[in-house]
Amino acid sequence: MPKGQELHLASLFVSLICAGVVFSGPVEKSEVSKNSKVPFTCDAYCITGTSRGKEVRLTLTPIKEEGEPQASPGGKACQPVHIVFRFGMSDFFRFTAGSEMPKHAHLRFYANETPRRALSFVDVRRFRSWEPNGDWQTDSGPCIMFEYQSFRANVLSNLSDRAFDETISEAMLNQNFFNGIGNYLRAEILYRLKIAPFMKARTVLGGLFPKKRELPEVKPEQGQCQPHQAVRGTIPRNQMITFQAWLQCYYVPGMKSLRDHNGRTIWFQQGVKEEPPAKGIKKEKGGVQKRVKSHDESKKMREQEKGLKEQ
């Protein structure tokens, strides 16, 4: 499951789970989190989720009742609020009973029910940040999923950028150009397309100029921030294949792995077209091939599946 799609699933999850649920009161932050508080409170609001690249955005929308001006207990009018989350290694949303709040739930939205249930943002390593009143990060590139043509154009019209001096493998982690690509996705993409991971990015991508692949244009203003079909109850459950089964290269026994310049592990298949690793790329990892599981990954997918099944 590609990174972008995974985040898309996270946003689908929120929209599906929260459809029809009325939330109420303040947004609660864990004591231990260093992120900003979310200064939002409202007697009745709903939550929807959308995604763009590596970000997920929740929208808290006050529910208006006929003839009643919507006001918070403090007297200030409720306005819709966007919270943008930068997603990473160990984070996901869950919707549980308030008494069964997951460990490491750092941001909590309570439903107006008794007993209360809560949507929570779970971030085990606390690496993630969120921005109240935030919008999509301005310096990250177009979404690889929902802004495909913009994404493509942004890459191909900037091939002189120094970012493309890197190997294709390393360049693909640059979020200015590949917003949504993560470590396992670069491995899976390069493997499936049989692209040598240590070729210079410009060499690989320069070859794409002549033929333009025609895909339906997804306009940024339409594609990136629509509430998803899940709101209408059509979550693609059959697509919730386990992450592990989906992987063909990343962490797969028999594949090679090296450490890149940023200390990230590159997974790849040693192929006939493979040139020697570019200079500067370091030590081969030993012993790791024995490990079959990508436990973090499968755990996260299990969490997401579990969350859906519980509903």
Added chain:
DNA sequence: CGTCCACGTCTAC
């Protein structure tokens, strides 16, 4: 127990 590793980015030398 300890060590290594993890879907990532930021900051400082």
Added chain:
DNA sequence: TAGACCTGGACGG
């Protein structure tokens, strides 16, 4: 180019 930021699971002794 290192750390820093964090928790926790797998694995080795």
